Amino acid sequence: MQxxxxxxxxxxxRAGRGLLGLVVGLSMTATPGLAAADEYGSDKAxxxxxxxxxxxxxxxxxxxxxxxxxxxxxxxAAGFPRLANLPKNYFKRQLDDFASGKRQNTMMSPxxxxxxxxxxxxxxxxxxxxxxxxxxxxxxxxxASKHTLxxxxxxxxxxxxPSCAQCHGDQGQGIGEDFPAxxxxxxxxxxxxxxxxxxxxxxxxxxxxxxxxxKKLSDEEIDALAEYFATQAGLEGDNK
Amino acid sequence: xxESGNHKAHVLWVIGLVILAALVVFAAWLGGGSWSxxxxxxxxxxxxSEQTQKRVAxxxxxxxxxxSAEDRSYFRPPSRDDLPDDEFGDLVRHGEKVFRNTQxxxxxxxxxxxxxxxxxxxxxxxxxxxxxPMWAAWAMYPKYRGKNDKVNDFAxxxxxxxxxxxxxxxPPRDSKTIQxxxxxxxxxxxxxxxxxxxxxxxxxxxxxxxxxxxxERGRKxxxxxxxxxxxxxxxxxxxxxxxxxxxxxxxxxxxxxxxxMHKVSTAAAFIxxxxxxxxxxxxxxxxxxxxxxxxxHARPQDPRFTGSVAETQEKYHGLPDSMYGERVNGHRLxxxxxxxxxxxxxxxx
Numbered sequence: 049m050q051x052x053x054x055x056x057x058x059x060x061x062r063a064g065r066g067l068l069g070l071v072v073g074l075s076m077t078a079t080p081g082l083a084a085a086d087e088y089g090s091d092k093a094x095x096x097x098x099x100x101x102x103x104x105x106x107x108x109x110x111x112x113x114x115x116x117x118x119x120x121x122x123x124x125a126a127g128f129p130r131l132a133n134l135p136k137n138y139f140k141r142q143l144d145d146f147a148s149g150k151r152q153n154t155m156m157s158p159x160x161x162x163x164x165x166x167x168x169x170x171x172x173x174x175x176x177x178x179x180x181x182x183x184x185x186x187x188x189x190x191x192a193s194k195h196t197l198x199x200x201x202x203x204x205x206x207x208x209x210p211s212c213a214q215c216h217g218d219q220g221q222g223i224g225e226d227f228p229a230x231x232x233x234x235x236x237x238x239x240x241x242x243x244x245x246x247x248x249x250x251x252x253x254x255x256x257x258x259x260x261x262x263k264k265l266s267d268e269e270i271d272a273l274a275e276y277f278a279t280q281a282g283l284e285g286d287n288k
Numbered sequence: 289x290x291e292s293g294n295h296k297a298h299v300l301w302v303i304g305l306v307i308l309a310a311l312v313v314f315a316a317w318l319g320g321g322s323w324s325x326x327x328x329x330x331x332x333x334x335x336x337s338e339q340t341q342k343r344v345a346x347x348x349x350x351x352x353x354x355x356s357a358e359d360r361s362y363f364r365p366p367s368r369d370d371l372p373d374d375e376f377g378d379l380v381r382h383g384e385k386v387f388r389n390t391q392x393x394x395x396x397x398x399x400x401x402x403x404x405x406x407x408x409x410x411x412x413x414x415x416x417x418x419x420x421p422m423w424a425a426w427a428m429y430p431k432y433r434g435k436n437d438k439v440n441d442f443a444x445x446x447x448x449x450x451x452x453x454x455x456x457x458x459p460p461r462d463s464k465t466i467q468x469x470x471x472x473x474x475x476x477x478x479x480x481x482x483x484x485x486x487x488x489x490x491x492x493x494x495x496x497x498x499x500x501x502x503x504e505r506g507r508k509x510x511x512x513x514x515x516x517x518x519x520x521x522x523x524x525x526x527x528x529x530x531x532x533x534x535x536x537x538x539x540x541x542x543x544x545x546x547x548x549m550h551k552v553s554t555a556a557a558f559i560x561x562x563x564x565x566x567x568x569x570x571x572x573x574x575x576x577x578x579x580x581x582x583x584x585h586a587r588p589q590d591p592r593f594t595g596s597v598a599e600t601q602e603k604y605h606g607l608p609d610s611m612y613g614e615r616v617n618g619h620r621l622x623x624x625x626x627x628x629x630x631x632x633x634x635x636x637x
Binding site: 194202203205208209210214215217218219221222223224226254255256257260261 | 369411412413415416513516517525526529533534564565566568
């Protein structure tokens with residue numbers, strides 16, 4: 049998979065990559081056409097769409113769709129997350145965090161560093177406007193245990209652990225701009241995020257909420273919760 | 289010769305005793321004796337695997353199975369699994385539904401705009417300590433209340449919640465709503481002695497802060513710790529299906545000026561022990577400041593309103609605990625049931 053975004057050879061050279069990023073950044077802020085385009089939302093959307101489907105050959109930014117799918121549905125098997133219909137705030141923050149190093153990922157960190165602030169914003173808007181993917185058929189898991197369902201709907205208050213549903217909605221459909229949908233994500237992706245939070249490998253997010261929560265879950269509970277939400281039906285337009 | 293023989297015998301004795309002691313320790317360990325009273329260690333031991341958890345659950349109710357040493361000193365209500373599958377169980381289950389989603393299951397008694405549920409202030413559906421749990425309340429009634437200057441039984445107490453916190457009207461005593469909420473509270477209280485004041489009951493008495501609670505400081509605390517869920521404008525947030533996910537804290541959709549939570553001391557205690565949800569780490573001063581801020585916003589009129597804000601303030605309210613009748617941001621609180629325009633100006637949206 050590395051090849052996907054390493055087509056241009058200079059990616060392997062860290063200094064070269066930094067220099068490239070700088071040049072890209074400067075050229076973008078210095079191009080009057082781009083600044084003017086800010087006022088035209090549709091132009092912005094068109095350029096986001098172009099990035100999504102074709103990437104940017106000049107800067108070496110691969111197309112988002114090559115990993116996250118044409119409809120932003122992600123790739124379950126590879127653990128690439130669903131992006132379609134994620135809230136804009138949340139999405140933008142993730143790209144910013146990948147770029148700043150607050151969130152680490154071998155695939156996404158270098159890509160996010162190549163994206164300008166404007167591009168990150170435009171992509172966040174683009175994916176927020178996309179309809180949520182329909183549930184992938186044949187993804188039925190075994191029924192969740194009573195213990196897991198309690199964590200989902202009631203939490204474990206003896207440890208001040210709120211339920212998942214409290215902030216992500218009754219069906220994991222997400223709430224508002226800061227609590228993303230969990231449905232439509234693969235178990236492997238969800239599991240990795242919870243484990244990364246638990247082990248301080250991902251920024252704990254606003255108010256440190258998710259770090260605090262993941263640390264209260266056992267690895268077995270993380271597995272079961274990831275499995276549970278991965279097999280919930282993603283609802284069409286679930287963030288609207 | 290006899291000397292060296294004695295010496296050898298001594299050495300053998302010592303070795304023998306050491307082996308014996310080791311055997312005793314080993315046997316005790318095999319027997320499952322715990323060598324640690326450290327609760328944290330016991331908690332760790334309780335989480336090793338799903339199988340172990342199931343085993344624990346079969347002998348002990350699941351709600352009890354973990355928590356810090358402090359938690360263990362609080363009463364633990366029975367597990368839902370223990371609810372009988374009969375008419376009584378059904379009524380209790382209905383009570384929990386009303387408790388969690390009051391608008392849906394008891395909408396007739398909830399104010400038109402009000403979107404709160406019992407569980408918004410009584411966390412974990414009335415189970416959580418220091419959040420006015422039902423198991424600590426049930427056995428304390430009938431009880432005299434200054435608020436209406438008479439002895440109230442439990443049904444009247446619940447009726448008060450509907451009148452004030454839910455900004456609605458009191459369900460009749462024989463309504464299914466009251467019957468179910470009583471059954472639910474009774475069941476949660478199984479084993480609590482009648483009339484016994486339980487640790488973790490009500491909202492705790494909070495120490496006074498070092499500095500007088502400040503609206504301005506509270507506003508900052510709010511922005512940093514509350515707005516994520518309750519919104520910049522205090523109006524909460526909704527899930528995709530339209531259900532309120534996080535309750536509104538002021539304005540038409542929230543509790544009215546007669547509800548207990550409008551008192552700064554009550555809100556401060558709730559916040560200090562429970563907010564932000566799952567991470568109650570605000571300082572004493574921050575809890576008081578943000579309570580002052582939240583309770584300095586417009587909300588529905590006090591049902592005891594006499595027709596005059598000044599008179600109602602005189603009769604039922606007063607500083608420092610109630611901001612009713614005070615002037616905040618150019619608006620006299622209590623003067624209009626509508627949301628203050630100041631709220632909108634404050635919003636960053």
